[in-house]
Amino acid sequence: MSDKPETNAYWATNIKIVTWCLVLWALVSFGFGILLRPMLSGIAVGGSDLGFWFAQQGSILVFLAIIFFYAWRMNKLDAEYGVDEQ
C-alpha cells in the first residue's frame, strides 16, 4: 500500500489534523490553565480569572470539542479518500 499516493495523502492529512488538535489541546490545558495563566490574570471570570476557569472547566469543554471535531472530520476524510468502512 505504500506505493499508493492516495493512502499516503490520506495519512498526511490525518497527521496534520491530529497535530493541530494537539496544539489546541496543549494550549488550553498547559497553556491557558497553567503556564500562560499570569498573562490572562487581567480577564476576570466569576470571582477569579480566565486561567482558573480554563484549569477547572474550560479545558474539559475544549477537550470535548476537539474529540467530536476529530471524529466528524476524520469520518469525512475517510469518505473523501474512499477508505471508510462499507
Place this chain on the structure above:
Amino acid sequence: MDQFVLNWIFIGASFVLYIGIAVWARAGSTSEFYAAGRGVHPVVNGMATGADWMSAASFISMAGLIAFTGYDNSTFLMGWTGGYVLLALMLAPYLRKFGKFTVSEFIGDRFYSPTARLVAVICLIVASITYVIGQMTGVGVAFGRFLEVDNTTGLLIGAAVVFAYAVFGGMKGVTYTQVAQYVVLIMAYTIPAIFISLQLTGNPIPALGLFGNAVDPATGADSGVALLAKLDQIVTELGFNEYTTHHSDTLNMVLFTLSLMIGTAGLPHVIMRFFTVPTVASARWSAGWALVFIALLYLTAPAVGAMARLNISQLMWPEGTASEPVSAEMINSDEKYAWMATWQKTGLLGWEDKNGDGKIAYFNDKDADKVAAMEAAGWGSENELTNFNRDILVLANPEIANLPSWVIALVAAGGLAAALSTAAGLLLAISSAVSHDLLKGQLTPNMSEANELMSARLAMAGAIAVATYLGLNPPGFAAQTVALAFGLAAASIFPALMMGIFSKRVNNKGAVAGMLVGLVVTLVYIFLHKGWFFIPGTNSFTDADPLLLTIKSTSFGAVGAMLNFATAYLVSNATEEPPEEIVELVESIRVPRGAGAAAADH
C-alpha cells in the same frame, strides 16, 4: 423510614439490577467474553467507559482533593480528562481497526516479539492489580459505613456480585452492568450537588454556580459577591492558602498533569472498552461520548469541592471570622449541625474543645500569624476541628444540605457502583491478559475456542479471588499505588502503542528496549522516593525534596515516557528495519476500511 433500612433497599435494589443484567447478558463465545461481540453502540460504550474509568477515588475523593488545595489540584481535572484526547486521536481508532482482544496482543504482533508482549502483559497486570486493591477496599469501606456490616463481610458481598456478572458475562455482562452503574453513580453525584449549589448560589447547575455569586446565608438573597471571591476571603482569614491562586511548583504541575494524561490513555482497562464497538468511525465517536459522561461528573466535582469547603467554613464561624467560633453546645443541639455527630462516629470528622472555652475554633494552626491572632482573640492556639477528612465533602453532602434520606441511600449505592464498575473493568483486563496472552498466546496456542472461554472464566474467578484477598489484607503501600499504576501505563504502555501506530521504523529491539528503559527508570525513581517496594524508611529522597529538579515521583511517568520514546528511536535506527509484513500491518491499521472483516475472523 429508617435511614439504615433505606440504605439496604437502595443498595439491594442496585445489586438485583446488576445480577439481572448478568443473567440476561451471558457470554457464549470468546468474542463476547473479551469484546462483547463488538456490537456495542458508541453511546452505550461511552457510558460504560465513564463508569469503567470513574473509580471510588473519582466519586468519593476528588472533590475533597480539589477543595483542600484549590487551584493547584486542577491537575487532576485536566489530567484525567485530557487523556481522552490522546486516546481518541492516537490510539482508539487504530487499535479497534487492528481488531484483536488485548492491548498486549497488539504490542506482541506489531513488534513481532513474544518478549514485547510479555513485558506489556507484566505492566498491564501490575498496573491493574495495584489499581484494583483501592477499589476493593473502597467497596468494604462503603459497606461498613452505610450498612453497618464489617468491612470483610462487605467486601465479600461486593466480590460475589462482581463474580456473578463478570465470570458469566465477561465483557458483555460488564458492559451493560457498567451502563447501569453509570446511571446510579451520576445521579448520586449530581443530585446532592444541585441542592448545595441552589443553597449557596441559587443556581441549579453546580458548574455555573461555581463562577456565580454567593447567596447571603442570613437573608437568602444574592450577596453580590462572587462565590470564589468569598471562598478566597474566608480561607485566607482562617490562615489557609488562597483558593484560586497558584502555590505549587509550576514544572511539577505541568509534568504531573501530563503524566496523568498519558497514563489515562495507556490504562489497558480503558483502552479495551474501545474493542467493543462495531467500526473505526464508532470508536472515534465513542471516545467523545465517554468524555461527555465523564465531564458530567468532572465539571461538577470542583463546584462540589469549593461549595462544601465554603459551607463548612461558614458553619464553623456562623457570625463570620471576625466574630466568634461556633460553640460546642450549638454543634450538639442545633439541627444544622446534626450531620457532624453522625460523621464523628465514622472517624472522618472530629472536634475537641482543647482550651475549654466552650467554642470550637477552626483555623490553620501551622500559620504562626494566625495562631497569634487567635490567641489574642481568646480562642486558643490550636485548631479545634481536629479531624476533617477530605472524603466527607462528598459523603456527607446530602446531610449537610439537609436532603431527604433517600438521597443519602442513593449516595451509598453510587459510591458502591463507582467502585464495583472500575473493579470489574480492571479484573477483565487482568483475566483476558492471563487467558488470551499467557495461556493462548504463549503456553497452549492450540487451545480450542470452548477451552479458551472456560480458561477466561477461570482466570476471572482467580483474579477476583486475588483482588479480594488483597482488598482484605491491603499492603501498607496501597495508597501510593495509584502513582505506580499511572507511572507504568505512562512510561511503558502508551509510548509502545503510539510508536506502533505512528512509526513504521520502530522495530522489535527498539520497542523492547524502550519499554524496559521507561519501566525500570520510572520504577526506580518511584522506589527512591517512596521506599524500595514501598517499604518505609528505604527511600533516599522525599517528594518534598526530589532527586531531579522539582519533579515528584508521582509526576515522573511523563519523563519515563520520553525516555521510552528516545530509547526506542535510537535503538531502532541503529538496528535493522522491521520486515515487510509489519510495514503492511501498520499501513492496514491506519485506514478504517476492512475493520468489519477483522472482526469476522473471530
